[in-house]
Amino acid sequence: MAMDSGWADLPQDILTLIADGLTIDSHACVRAVCTNWRSLLRPAAPSLLAVLYDAEQREGGWRLCALCLSPKTSTVLKRRMATMLCLGSRCVGSGDGWLAIDDPILRLVNPLTDEEIPLYSFTRGRLSKVVIAPNPKQSNFTAAAITGRNRLIYTTAGNNSWADVQCPRLADGDGLTDVMYHEKAAGKKVVYCLTRHGDVHIVHLPGDRGQQRPAVVEPLLSKNFDKGAAFAAPYNTISKHTSAKNLVFCNGNLYQIWRNTSCTVTSQLPSGGRCRVLADQIFVLRYYPRRRPCWNPVKELGGCSVFVGMNNAISLHVKGDNPGVRGNCVYWIGGQGRNMGMEFDMETGTSTPCFPGIPLQRDICWYHLGDTRSSNSHNLVTPAYRLRKRTRRA
Known part of the structure; x- marks a missing residue:
């Protein structure tokens, strides 16, 4: 049934007011x-997905919640989660x-639609991070993962197989610490890998299933990676004291x-003084490709905000x-203990909790x-999800 044109032409302020009270x-x-x-x-x-303790719950008191950054959602809505996760x-x-x-079989789940894709083909070690292309299907999806200290694997053929990627020039003591999926123009699929020392590798994935070409790996810096050339002092020294490193694209940079x-x-700086x-x-x-050093500190993101962690950075x-x-x-997610x-806040250089006073277990x-990567921010009441124990697969 076609929508009445009067509803389709509802003013934006009224439509936004209605949408502010909806779950995600x-x-x-x-x-x-409609398009309008x-x-x-x-x-x-x-x-923020978090495990929250709720004394009113009868089944253990713990449930999985989605907390929105909007101040309109200071309390968590009590809504059952479609896909249940065990503690x-x-x-x-x-x-x-x-x-x-x-848990223990690797699987992709969509908490809003209850869709689930078990990745039975993955059997190789403990994963550090997984990134996936949008709109995965049961028999055909693209994913890449860090497993072990310096091993990257990927699949462009769904549950059929995973392939290894050999990243060149990993120095002694270095290893992969972050991976980011990025889709370029013409549907080209690219994965960016970041090492603990701050080196970046670009992995060009082959096309969809049926194309057996291997991935092509190239370093972001064409010459051998050198901290002194990549990072100005004192950041070439700070690099070894910052074990959590993430990559993100913002405004094309x-x-x-x-x-x-x-x-x-x-630390003692090579040129003298302390850091x-x-x-x-x-x-x-x-990253400034035409400068040397090419990685330079900044105090702003052009008014944007970035989200890093286990998620594919946005x-x-x-x-x-x-x-x-x-x-x-x-x-970000973490904090001492x-x-x-x-x-x-990049201007003040300080970090504060996003949800102070809410008793989060983890x-x-x-x-x-899917469409938040290039969008403007919007206040929205998000759903709260309940947590219950799930029977594990054999």
Whole structure:
């Protein structure tokens, strides 16, 4: 049945007011009603998936919740989650509405639609992180994963097989620490890999199933990687004290996000003097291909915000009047002895909890729908999901 033109032409302020009271799945349905509504309503902002203790729950008190950064969602809605996860489940990836869950069979799940894709073909070691292309299908999807210390594997043929990628010039003591999926023009699929030393490798994946060509790997820097040439002092020294490193694209530029996950450290600089790196201190470096050193520290992201962690890293354009997601901020998960969503303000250089006062047992990952990567931020009430034990597969 066609929509009445009067509803299709509903003013944006009224439509936005209605959408502000919807859950994330209902909001997605409203945006799909017609072309006009989709253009007027911005996609949902990322949410934080976390295990929350609820004393009112009869089944153990723990449930999986989605917490939105909008202040309108200071309380968590009590809504049953379609896909249930057990407390022992380990999330190893997130992107475009899907989660990669290892418990113990690796599987992709969509918490909003209850779709599930078991990855029976994966049997090789403990995963560090998984990234997937949008809209995976049971028999045909693209995924890449870090397994072990320096091993990258990928599949472009669904559950049929996984292939190894040999990243060149990994120095002694170096290894892969982050992977990011990025789809270029003409549907070309690319994976960016980041090492603990800050070196970047670009993996050009073959096409969809049926194409047996191997992946092509090239370093971001054509010459041998050298910290002194890549990072100016003191960042060539700071690099070894920031074990958490992530890659993200923002406004077409490539950035590295570094964080010191240990205690405060003080190092002697080769040129003299000392360098002090605080616990959980964050550094943001932008790639300038025509400069040497080519990775340089920055204090802003052009008004955007970025979300890093177990999720495939995303960036959002943020309007100044949006009270939910703030511009020039890095949203991350961690903290000394804690596991919580944090907001790093690049201007002040400080991090603060995103949800102070909410008794979270553990934070899992940032969760976002497929079209948030290039969208403006939007306030949205997201659903809360309940957690129950799941019978494990043999």
